[in-house]
Every structure is written in C-alpha cells, then in structure tokens.
Amino acid sequence: MSDILTRESVVASGAATTRDEAVREVGRLLVEAGAVHEGYLDAMLQREQTVSTYMGNLLAIPHGTNDAKGEIVRSALAFVRYEHPIDWGGDDVRFALGIAGLDNEHLDILSRIAVLFADADDVQRLLDAPDADAIFALLSEVNEDAEDADVREVTT
Template sequence: MTGPTRTPLTELLGESSIRLGLSATDRFDAVAQCGEALVASGAVDEAYVESMLERERAVTTFIGEGVAIPHGTSSGKDSVKRSAMVVLGFPDGVDWGDGERATVCIGIAAPAGGHVGLVARLAEILLDPDLAERLRTAREPEQITALFAA
C-alpha cells in the first residue's frame, strides 16, 4: 500500500516566484521581500507579511546551510488563500544574526498546519549537501525549478 501522492514543490511556485540576484539591508528586509513576493503571487493577503515579520522577531527562521525559511505565525493563517512558496536569492548574503548569513530565503505560506509538511520536504533537500549547494549557488530560476521538481 502506498501513501498519498505528494504535490511536487514546483507546483507551489508561481511564474515570478523565483527571484535571484537580490539584496537586503537585514533579515527583516529579506523576510518582508519574501512576504511581498507571496502577496504578488496571489497566495496571501498583505496582512501575512506582518505575520512573517512577527515570527522572525520571535524566533529566527534561519535553518542552516545558508538558508532561511520565513513563514507566518498561526495568527496569519487567515491571510493565506492557498499554499505557495517563493525562493529569493541574496548572493551577497544577509546577516541573520549570531554570525549566520543567509543567501537563500524560501518564503512559504500554507493553511493552518501546512507549514510543517512544507518545511519537512525542504529539509530533505537541505540535508543533502550536494542539493543544498545547488540551491545556494543557483543563478537561474530553472536551476531552482529543477531542484524542486523531484
């Protein structure tokens, strides 16, 4: 017996959801940029951006390997229209505090409880050193799409 079929992560990416070559003044600017990209994709209302910033003020979304996964608090769940993901690349890195630098921010939005599954699936990529390196060094959106297609 097999489990339910998983939606490929690429189906959560909209046409302009991968933005590379960006810069941010600090982690909060990077989180806000992720939120604005989610708003632009039509997945969330503007209120979700503040929910993402609220989470970042409470606990870091930096998970290691140069990657942060900004997402909203449970209070922001009513602002989510559909599950979505954006990938923003900051080649010069963003100071995330405690000596950590993020070069990739993957903003996610999901209905209540859906964040856990998305983060777990992203962790599968990040736990593989080769795949994590490919994510950090991607310079073209197609490289990200290929990485998330599996």
C-alpha cells in the same frame, strides 16, 4: 500540490541586504502569487522578532504567526537566493523560503526541502545555479518527489 511553488515565485538574485528586507522580499512574492493578503507580511516580521526562522545550511524559512492564518488565501512557497550572505541574527543566510500554509498542505514539501538542505552538495548546486530557471528546476525535483509519493500512496 504542484502549484505550491511556481517559477514566478523563485528569484535568483534577491535585492535585500538585511533580515527584515529579506522577509519583506520573500513575503512580497507570496502576496504577488495571490497566496496571502498584505497583513501576512507584518505577521512574518512579528514571527522573526519572537523566534528566528533560521534553519541551518544558509536557509531561513520566514512564515507568519498563528494569528495570521486568516491572511492566507492558499498554500504557497516563495524562494529567494542572495548573492551575499544576510545576517540573520548572527547566522548567514543565502536562501529565504517564504511559506504560507493552509490545512498543512505545505508540510510534505517542507520536509522534502529540509532533506534537500541537509545535503551540502544540494545546497552547493543551489548556490551554483546560474539563474532562477535552474533554481526552480532543482526545487521542482522536490515538488515532483512529493507528487510521486502521492501517486505511490494512491496506487499501493
């Protein structure tokens, strides 16, 4: 599970200024990671047209439609932080977390990210992080928590 989010898939200062640009930007990271085929990006944009992926606390979680499952090669996450809020259908977004999931492998980490973003202090730490390395370190705690839970389940 530790390779679902890699340092290369974390960007501290995204270039997008619109929702669709942000979806493409985070989706491009998934393509570059070899997690999805190009067609997944279109499915991410289609999803956004039907239902907003805004989750609250400045976070959106763009992902493809169910029809795009065949475009997924492996489970992965990509994370982009934006200096200025992006209008996400009336909500401000500073973080886009792109998802590609096979066999529900990503769900445990997603639940931990939801916990992270439920805590205003944790969100502020992500906003204040000086660079992508620091952001990755904060998000890696989520990865490590998931791995620790897997070890606990195996040993108990």
